[in-house]
Amino acid sequence: xxxxxxxxxxxxxxxxxxRVINNSPSVSAVTREKVLGVMEREGYVPNAFAGGFxxxxxxxxxxxxxxxxxxxxxxxxxxxxxxxxxxGIDTLLCxxxxxxxxxxxxxxxxxxxxxxxxxxxxxxxxxxxxNTHIREAARQIPVxxxxxxxxxxNVFCIxxxxxxxxxxxxxxxxxxxxxxxxxxxxxxxxxWAGTQKLAGYRDGLEECGLExxxxxxxxxxxxxxxxQAAQKLVEELLRSGLEFDSILASxxxxxxxxxxxxxxxxxxxPIIGFNNSQLALCCTPSLTSIDxxxxxxxxxxxxxxxxxxxxxxxxxxxxxxxxxVERETFRACAEPxxx
Amino acid sequence: xxxxxxxxxxxxxxxxxxRVINNSPSVSAVTREKVLGVMEREGYVPNAFAGGFxxxxxxxxxxxxxxxxxxxxxxxxxxxxxxxxxxGIDTLLCxxxxxxxxxxxxxxxxxxxxxxxxxxxxxxxxxxxxNTHIREAARQIPVxxxxxxxxxxNVFCIxxxxxxxxxxxxxxxxxxxxxxxxxxxxxxxxxWAGTQKLAGYRDGLEECGLExxxxxxxxxxxxxxxxQAAQKLVEELLRSGLEFDSILASxxxxxxxxxxxxxxxxxxxPIIGFNNSQLALCCTPSLTSIDxxxxxxxxxxxxxxxxxxxxxxxxxxxxxxxxxVERETFRACAEPxxx
DNA sequence: CTGAAAGCGCTAACAA
DNA sequence: TTGTTAGCGCTTTCAG
Numbered sequence: 001x002x003x004x005x006x007x008x009x010x011x012x013x014x015x016x017x018x019r020v021i022n023n024s025p026s027v028s029a030v031t032r033e034k035v036l037g038v039m040e041r042e043g044y045v046p047n048a049f050a051g052g053f054x055x056x057x058x059x060x061x062x063x064x065x066x067x068x069x070x071x072x073x074x075x076x077x078x079x080x081x082x083x084x085x086x087x088g089i090d091t092l093l094c095x096x097x098x099x100x101x102x103x104x105x106x107x108x109x110x111x112x113x114x115x116x117x118x119x120x121x122x123x124x125x126x127x128x129x130x131n132t133h134i135r136e137a138a139r140q141i142p143v144x145x146x147x148x149x150x151x152x153x154n155v156f157c158i159x160x161x162x163x164x165x166x167x168x169x170x171x172x173x174x175x176x177x178x179x180x181x182x183x184x185x186x187x188x189x190x191x192w193a194g195t196q197k198l199a200g201y202r203d204g205l206e207e208c209g210l211e212x213x214x215x216x217x218x219x220x221x222x223x224x225x226x227x228q229a230a231q232k233l234v235e236e237l238l239r240s241g242l243e244f245d246s247i248l249a250s251x252x253x254x255x256x257x258x259x260x261x262x263x264x265x266x267x268x269x270p271i272i273g274f275n276n277s278q279l280a281l282c283c284t285p286s287l288t289s290i291d292x293x294x295x296x297x298x299x300x301x302x303x304x305x306x307x308x309x310x311x312x313x314x315x316x317x318x319x320x321x322x323x324x325v326e327r328e329t330f331r332a333c334a335e336p337x338x339x
Numbered sequence: 340x341x342x343x344x345x346x347x348x349x350x351x352x353x354x355x356x357x358r359v360i361n362n363s364p365s366v367s368a369v370t371r372e373k374v375l376g377v378m379e380r381e382g383y384v385p386n387a388f389a390g391g392f393x394x395x396x397x398x399x400x401x402x403x404x405x406x407x408x409x410x411x412x413x414x415x416x417x418x419x420x421x422x423x424x425x426x427g428i429d430t431l432l433c434x435x436x437x438x439x440x441x442x443x444x445x446x447x448x449x450x451x452x453x454x455x456x457x458x459x460x461x462x463x464x465x466x467x468x469x470n471t472h473i474r475e476a477a478r479q480i481p482v483x484x485x486x487x488x489x490x491x492x493n494v495f496c497i498x499x500x501x502x503x504x505x506x507x508x509x510x511x512x513x514x515x516x517x518x519x520x521x522x523x524x525x526x527x528x529x530x531w532a533g534t535q536k537l538a539g540y541r542d543g544l545e546e547c548g549l550e551x552x553x554x555x556x557x558x559x560x561x562x563x564x565x566x567q568a569a570q571k572l573v574e575e576l577l578r579s580g581l582e583f584d585s586i587l588a589s590x591x592x593x594x595x596x597x598x599x600x601x602x603x604x605x606x607x608x609p610i611i612g613f614n615n616s617q618l619a620l621c622c623t624p625s626l627t628s629i630d631x632x633x634x635x636x637x638x639x640x641x642x643x644x645x646x647x648x649x650x651x652x653x654x655x656x657x658x659x660x661x662x663x664v665e666r667e668t669f670r671a672c673a674e675p676x677x678x
Numbered sequence: 679c680t681g682a683a684a685g686c687g688c689t690a691a692c693a694a
Numbered sequence: 695t696t697g698t699t700a701g702c703g704c705t706t707t708c709a710g
Contacts (some may be wrong), residue, residue: 002704013680014703019680031679045451046704049703050702053389053704060431068407081407095417113388114387125396140365140384205449256621281566282622284622342688353689354689354698355697357688366695392702395702529696
């Protein structure tokens, strides 16, 4: 059943049916009723893509993320999808994993679909070496990057200043008397963000006049369960007798692993995670965490996207600051010795 | 830039270009090279939707879920998307929330887009009263329901027997000497699944010859933070002096809230959640939880979907059994008094 | 207010 | 191996 058949049945033209479908005011009440009646009777459902196709007005944007089962991405996609839907835009979701080839293929596949724009969520999409595939994509459609930055025409980056957020957190810890801050990260997957965060840690130390101790910077590398890996790591560190009086992790799961290790050894120090995810609330004690402001960044990205599609100019880069969300594992008022 | 221009530039027909694009074997090597060269040079990217559109071969399926920020749905969507992508099918994601009207609208909107099928994730999509919108949708395209069941032509349901899973868990608790099992649920959002689960709890009691005690069946109703609400509830129950020797919750977050309450009062009983989500691993002690087998159900759904689209027949209903995943909050070998 | 007709970019049946 | 051509379902001028 298509628009032509309906037109035939009504004894009007397809144009008129189209007008009825789209609530055009320039249709007489009688005609409209007649057409609506037939549509109803025939159970006709117009094909929503047929019109937009070809006129580059599909009203679909592609969202790429590494893994939607990851709470961080799930949160971002949730916020993005909501805003897009509110504007009548559909979301084509691609979970690409972390492999460079897979990410690349997914991006070009989306471009082939002539979606109106793509949003790349997470710093995983900024490759260390070669970002030409992003450049290629941006030649065809606007590309938005969340929490990653590249300088390419038609690519728009909205990000949180994670480096500064980490640095500020280190300063907070130092102000609370902490001198030996264990830093746990999982940089492999997040090359760029990982580098930024680590730099933030170092900034913080430097600004506080603390010496960097390489034994306090630890890398967690796990194929599957990052939490468990972090737990094992910290248990080992405790066994080894390494001294530290606080823990900062580049992700909530790592912090929670560390927390479990400390708990099992009856040790207590301030522990701070990153992402301010639901996990931070569910662990006991609840986890202090750095919020990288997805709740701000995502709506902002969609707003910019809308403006851009509407023909307005938008900045190619927006940076917002992060914020420390204090919970049981650390209070700013905490004094040395307390946890 | 379209296929016609490329054809012109190459001095061949659009059909030939089309063949090159689709790797048809019936193109001479020379022609292929020539066409590929021009495509490359011109930066031409074929429109992936244009072909499939209209021939009802869009290779897109719509996935509806209430809220992708919810770990449970995120896990399901992750599994589904992976399987779909492996088959060259794109995923259009709609997060509908729990409102009946919103769910309905989202479904009809997808049907208008002539996606190849829709997958409704979660029992929230089975309305208590009126499922005619699903019937309508199913008249146009195949509908798959995950963890919900209705009997409608062209609707295919794949679900976990949650009722039996809960009942079995109650029996396990009883076998471990537990007689007063507190049951916490949040039925409002999940009318159908909620009813099933509660029925399972009652089945379990009955099969063990335990009397149902209405004070032990508790409803948590929170707009936002279910965990906190459950925590408050249990704290109150403890204050009120209500006796119970174990806790079973219809969702992991509720169990974790209960756990926090118990922990803060230095009480310890077996606690069992539902969904076996990441949260169950992140809390301390780690949470025993009922796994409703998304990891089985989701790939199965996509496999069935593929068969159906390929013209094969598939069953309209598949039920798999759940499984208890035992962790620190309960071990089957646990004896009364231990927790 | 309504209709005729020209596409949108591609595929596929048929012809050569 | 290649070309011709008729659509897919709808929107959108431009005339009436």
